[in-house]
Amino acid sequence: MLQNRRIKDIVAKQVMLGLAVLVGLLVFLIAFGLFTRSRPILETKHLSELLFSTRWRPSEGAFGFAPFIAGTVWVTVVAMILSVPPSLLSAIYLAEYAPKRVRHGLKPLLDMFSGVSPVIFGVFGVLVVVPLIKSLNEDFTGFSILAGGIVLALMIFPIMTSVAEDVIASVPQEARESSFALGATKWETIKYVVLKKARAGIIAAIILGLSRAFGETIAVLMVIGNVAQMPKSLFDAAYPLPALIANNYGEMMSIPLYDSALLLAAMILLVVTVFFNVIAWSILLRIERQHA
């Protein structure tokens, strides 16, 4: 009887361990998979041509990713500019000023917002944001980087605010007490002491938001116009990398190297987001260790 139980224990342990190892390797598996499929184009073209050429004509064999990279960068920057200040301010408010009941009510609400399907944000964008922008500047259609930026800003707000709030709230109370005992006001304490202590974690929160903005596909796709051009103004339409992949999967098998190019785009997204995530989570891990 005992033998049976021991066997179950050991078998279960091996299975679980195996699965855990699989999880640990998953990121590499994904990277490997994408890399393999994008090798054809990497072997045919120079990396510099792929990254910097603005000519995108797959049927002629021209695969310049520059407009898409530019589109992604523009829309991400707009989203960060729109989202980071309110996010930080809200995080400070929730962590330091909000009465308990407000905090207990708003935090789950934020969680719920972060669980809303991206398509809904896209629908809202088409319904309200695009016409709004069109009304600001009649020369353009309204499908623009600005529209994409606004929609993205909404999407990344919950996660940035949530992480930043956690970090700020975890600053030890002694830090605040030391400052108060010296006669500082609450705001001064936050400005000079709390935020300083929370600085690394806040940066991590921003990086997580950045990473999310970089990779979001469908919501942006619905409002940004999907025109492959180097953007010159916020009202221009653009074509971020994720949208490129999403829009063209249908044709990719029919044109040579097209599938490889699109998977290279996915690979670029993977590398960039993993890079950001590793930095952000390392910071947060270090903070957690400090508090332990």
Added chain:
Amino acid sequence: MNNAHIRTTFLNVSYGEHPALKDISIDIPALKITAIIGPSGCGKSTLLKAFNRLLDLADDVSICGEVFVDGANIYDKATDVYSLRKKMGLLAQKPFPLPMTIYENVAYGLRIHNGIDKNKLESSVEHYLREANLWDEVKNRLHTSASKLSIGQQQRLCLARGLAIEPEIILGDEPTSALDPFSAEHIEKKLIELKERYTIVIVTHNIQQAMKLADYVIFLYHGRVIEEGPSEKIFKAPKDLMTQAYIKGEYLDEIWLAKEAQAGRKVEEGEGI
């Protein structure tokens, strides 16, 4: 007492349902070292925090009664909490340097209350670091992070920081209990020097320290004042049974229960923590 710097009348503090201080009416003499003694958890820190209204920050705390500093009730609605706290320097049990350089730590209070005048600031910072006996050790690394100092140095830095706001009263919440004996001695000697110019109130559970430093002693147990008086009297000829027992290091619970029963008060489970 005539020159009481701080006076409390019927101060009662509770955390939620839990009473922490009961009917505290004491006087703290000016320009002397007063030691508040008693075993852990009897409300000493709470009393100290009531003096600079740091108690306001605790969760679910209710405070009634009055605390007079220089004759004015600090719990009056019209009180400016920030200038009150400027009058009091706090040395916490565990030194907590602000997340800045050594220089900035000392300058913090100066900047907030007085504004920035660069020349004056530099000489002030040096002055207070000297006062805390820390200048020589840090004068070459003023602009490095304060967290790199040893714990004894950190506590001296906190002293410099507290003195820099030019208080009248220094509050010490077990200021040496986290320090090594050498640093502890340093701080103790400094406090004796400082009582020439500041009223000092320290909380301590170390009777030897109280005997060394205190001019006046207040003995707290379970949130009540058991006995108070000049240290000579308290340590050499204590009136109360409990004080005698505490000073000798004996257990107090039975005496306490008997006393409370005599006074007709029922002692609740876990009261006074």
Added chain:
Amino acid sequence: MPNIKKRLFEEKVFKATMLASCVSVVLVFMYMLVTVVIKGLPGLSWQMLTQPPKGGYYMGGEGGILNAILGSLYLAIGATFLAALISIPVVLYLNVYLKKDSKFAVLVRFSFDVLWGIPSIVYGAFGFAIMVFFHLRASLLAGMITIALLELPIMSRAADNILKMVPHELKEISLSLGATRFETATRVVFRQAIPGILTALLIGFGRGVGDAASVLFTAGYTDSLPTSLLRPVATLPLAIFFQLGTPFPEVQQRGYTAALVLIFMILAISIVSRLLTARFHKHTLR
């Protein structure tokens, strides 16, 4: 000398700004949900919910979005099941078999965190790469596998946070009674954490139902109801996307209605998981 009035004034200004940011963003979110719901209501009908698209649907013809509703449900349920198959054992292993400071545990958790940040389109592309490698076509199965990968980190992080809250004394008691680790994991820890684990599953499910980018290439699209694992399947997010993309106002209206259905689904999941979390906290030993 910066006097007290000036300092307090500065505080008042910032405090007002902070409150305004927080409130206005929350209001915008509410506005978003309300707008979509209101826009979608007129199209809501029994037909929409119970019929697949009939001929000419995309030009204004008869039918509904049952294909997408069922497709999304089957897809998400299957994917959640697959993800749970990996996620729950791994998280149990991390919390019951390994010590708190185990380096391996840190590594696996870090891995989950990084996976959590990978955009869904990358999972879709990877899913597509696998499909091509195995000569599979766009199908319900391929979609399930891809969404399972997407849900895995989300579910695991939620489940891990729940299991971390199980007091370690509980594990100690079980072990000191002579139970094996496996028995402790399954009979004690898991049982204690069931509401929390269900919440984690729901959170994963919610994400799986709402994602479009990862199913785009892997699940395909179809007007028929889901019948087989190996055939393409329709999903709500794509239904919304395609219908909004047509030039016909009637069809666009249906897109909005489909969005409404999706919102309700997600709200329902959210509410149920909140209730479960509340129940879990009620029963937790402290």
